[in-house]
Amino acid sequence: MAYGFATQDIQLDFWAEEELFNARSFPILIAVGGSLLALLYMAFPPAFEPPDLSGFNLELIGLVVLMLLYAGFLEQLGFIVATGLFLCTGFLVLGERRPARLGLVTVALTGGFYCLMATLEIHLPQGGWTGSWQGILEGLL
Amino acid sequence: MDRFVARHSGGITVIDGILLGLTTVLTLYNLTLVLAGCAVGTIIGMLPGLGPISAIALMIPITYSFEPSSGMILLAGVYYGAIFGGSTSSILINAPGVAGTVATSFDGYPMASQLRQPGRALATAAYSSFAGGTLAALLLLLTAPFLADISLSFQSADYFLMMVLGLSLVSAFASEGEHLKALIMTFLGLALSTVGTDLTAGVQRFTFGRMDLIDGISFLLLAMGTFALSEALMMVLHRRRSEAAPTIPTSGLRISKSDIKAIIPTISRSSVLGFFVGVLPGAGATIASFLSYGLEKSLARNPDPRFGEGNIKGLAAPEAANNAACTGSFVPLLTLGIPGSGTTAILLGALIAYGIQPGPRLMVDEPQIFWSVIVSMYIGNLFLLALNLPLIPYLARLLLIPRSILVPLIMFFSMMGVYLVSFNTFDLYLIVLVAVSALALRVLGFPMAPLLLGFILGGMLEDNLRRALTISDGSWGFLIERPITMVLLGIISLTLLSPLIRKLVSVATSR
Numbered sequence: 001m002a003y004g005f006a007t008q009d010i011q012l013d014f015w016a017e018e019e020l021f022n023a024r025s026f027p028i029l030i031a032v033g034g035s036l037l038a039l040l041y042m043a044f045p046p047a048f049e050p051p052d053l054s055g056f057n058l059e060l061i062g063l064v065v066l067m068l069l070y071a072g073f074l075e076q077l078g079f080i081v082a083t084g085l086f087l088c089t090g091f092l093v094l095g096e097r098r099p100a101r102l103g104l105v106t107v108a109l110t111g112g113f114y115c116l117m118a119t120l121e122i123h124l125p126q127g128g129w130t131g132s133w134q135g136i137l138e139g140l141l
Numbered sequence: 142m143d144r145f146v147a148r149h150s151g152g153i154t155v156i157d158g159i160l161l162g163l164t165t166v167l168t169l170y171n172l173t174l175v176l177a178g179c180a181v182g183t184i185i186g187m188l189p190g191l192g193p194i195s196a197i198a199l200m201i202p203i204t205y206s207f208e209p210s211s212g213m214i215l216l217a218g219v220y221y222g223a224i225f226g227g228s229t230s231s232i233l234i235n236a237p238g239v240a241g242t243v244a245t246s247f248d249g250y251p252m253a254s255q256l257r258q259p260g261r262a263l264a265t266a267a268y269s270s271f272a273g274g275t276l277a278a279l280l281l282l283l284t285a286p287f288l289a290d291i292s293l294s295f296q297s298a299d300y301f302l303m304m305v306l307g308l309s310l311v312s313a314f315a316s317e318g319e320h321l322k323a324l325i326m327t328f329l330g331l332a333l334s335t336v337g338t339d340l341t342a343g344v345q346r347f348t349f350g351r352m353d354l355i356d357g358i359s360f361l362l363l364a365m366g367t368f369a370l371s372e373a374l375m376m377v378l379h380r381r382r383s384e385a386a387p388t389i390p391t392s393g394l395r396i397s398k399s400d401i402k403a404i405i406p407t408i409s410r411s412s413v414l415g416f417f418v419g420v421l422p423g424a425g426a427t428i429a430s431f432l433s434y435g436l437e438k439s440l441a442r443n444p445d446p447r448f449g450e451g452n453i454k455g456l457a458a459p460e461a462a463n464n465a466a467c468t469g470s471f472v473p474l475l476t477l478g479i480p481g482s483g484t485t486a487i488l489l490g491a492l493i494a495y496g497i498q499p500g501p502r503l504m505v506d507e508p509q510i511f512w513s514v515i516v517s518m519y520i521g522n523l524f525l526l527a528l529n530l531p532l533i534p535y536l537a538r539l540l541l542i543p544r545s546i547l548v549p550l551i552m553f554f555s556m557m558g559v560y561l562v563s564f565n566t567f568d569l570y571l572i573v574l575v576a577v578s579a580l581a582l583r584v585l586g587f588p589m590a591p592l593l594l595g596f597i598l599g600g601m602l603e604d605n606l607r608r609a610l611t612i613s614d615g616s617w618g619f620l621i622e623r624p625i626t627m628v629l630l631g632i633i634s635l636t637l638l639s640p641l642i643r644k645l646v647s648v649a650t651s652r
Contacts, residue, residue: 003332010346010347011345012344020610021606022342023339023341026335026603026606027346034332037324038325041322060374067552067556067576068573071570090553091546091549096546101546122561
């Protein structure tokens with residue numbers, strides 16, 4: 001229904017209103033078809049089985065939040081730092097406690113992926129702080 | 142006959158074309174490129190989140206320094222390798238890197254995880270892919286000049302109905318009582334495909350004023366969000382079930398004689414079906430694999446194990462069909478200049494970047510490219526089998542990765558696969574939203590494959606409907622104007638009504 005109403009927000013040029021098939025036509029067809037199916041679904045609901053939500057816990061919520069944080073900080077922190085933190089935290093959230101495995105996978109994957117992309121001349125985010133650190137290092141050296 | 146062949150082959154016969162292709166491909170340099178393409182494609186395709194589109198996109202800059210024919214040979218190898226690699230990740234961790242291998246996971250993953258036969262599943266996939274690719278390459282070699290004419294004879298109305306048929310067949314993939322849910326998901330996919338700019342009118346639709354949505358939702362994002370990423374979250378949600386120790390094949394990498402006997406008819410049917418579906422612009426590996434899966438499912442009588450629970454035919458059919466369709470999809474690309482899928486659209490971009498205009502003139506002006514790509518397809522399939530079968534035990538070790546390591550890895554590759562296409566963090570937020578929504582829908586029993594199919598076909602469906610309606614001056618009479626459209630319409634009606642018919646028949650027989 002919401003999709004159907006939103007089709008009216010599609011801005012058409014004045015001549016397009018008279019066209020046989022304009023930018024609104026296909027979305028309207030989808031909205032009509034979808035609404036009919038939804039009505040059928042409500043009229044003949046399938047047998048309802050309560051979903052198994054036994055695993056719905058802090059791990060799941062933690063991972064979703066972690067992904068959102070990764071999206072938010074990837075370009076600020078740069079690929080290496082953001083991915084390292086993302087992977088390490090992800091492993092910890094899911095119960096990985098062996099430091100060797102945790103560190104090895106994180107470093108190998110982050111470094112390996114970065115090198116692969118660098119070889120292919122695909123530039124991953126360096127992070128907003130890289131420039132200032134480079135400046136400081138160059139100043140010291 | 143001679144005139145026909147000559148007219149369509151740019152003055153050379155098919156035999157001459159094959160010889161020209163062999164001369165071009167059978168050099169150390171080009172053979173190395175085929176091998177490298179297959180190896181790189183397999184590795185990239187195996188990584189959840191990175192399918193052929195990403196693999197080819199990553200390799201295109203490297204090929205700019207090559208001769209056009211060598212570049213296309215490498216990219217064709219990457220394409221095949223990535224499809225095979227995608228099948229491997231579909232089977233082992235239920236995370237298809239590409240829509241064309243989604244149907245592979247229906248029975249491949251249960252065979253590997255529930256039946257504890259990962260070696261058998263991977264070997265079946267390898268042999269089926271090889272057989273499908275080989276049969277399709279032969280079909281292509283024999284029929285290439287004629288196929289262009291067949292494709293050209295299809296009109297917009299036929300394309301439109303072919304796509305509606307593909308969408309209506311989703312009911313064949315849905316389990317008993319879930320047909321309506323599958324159709325609702327198809328419409329959701331169609332609705333999502335309308336997000337972005339309508340290229341014909343230049344009008345923005347459902348972008349809510351956001352620049353990030355002007356180009357629409359990326360197919361890769363939706364595929365990764367609904368399959369790989371939501372699968373990773375599903376593994377966390379169904380924690381106990383997923384923590385069972387995986388079985389790694391140390392032996393049993395061969396399939397038994399009875400298995401071979403069972404799948405030979407399936408592979409033959411699926412290869413032919415896959416090839417011809419792949420030839421149709423806009424169809425491609427996804428529809429081919431779903432159609433062949435649906436066909437085998439409908440042909441099977443009392444299958445054991447059932448489809449969706451590790452049936453070998455349910456694995457062989459989509460594998461043979463998707464590889465055959467990959468070969469077939471080169472026909473509209475090379476002869477008409479029309480990409481049959483997202484992957485061939487990228488290949489079209491690569492050809493244009495080389496300064497070559499694909500289309501009916503390609504066979505005349507650049508026969509070397511046309512025939513070398515065709516010949517490299519067969520050689521690529523040989524290399525894939527030689528490369529991947531011995532590596533199966535090592536590939537299968539992916540199953541040994543514990544959940545605590547695997548889930549964040551899938552999350553990383555899914556998110557990075559999407560980011561590498563657009564370099565836009567908005568897509569990262571969007572994929573998380575898609576994955577969480579997909580998780581909720583999967584928990585409620587809504588299937589994801591129809592959504593993806595609806596999304597892929599949405600744009601093409603709209604274009605062909607627009608064209609058909611314009612040609613018929615706004616009349617829907619085009620649906621019943623010609624015999625082919627009437628036949629297609631009849632099949633669509635039967636497909637849509639089949640759940641109702643089955644129910645009526647079962648009620649009648651129970652009385």
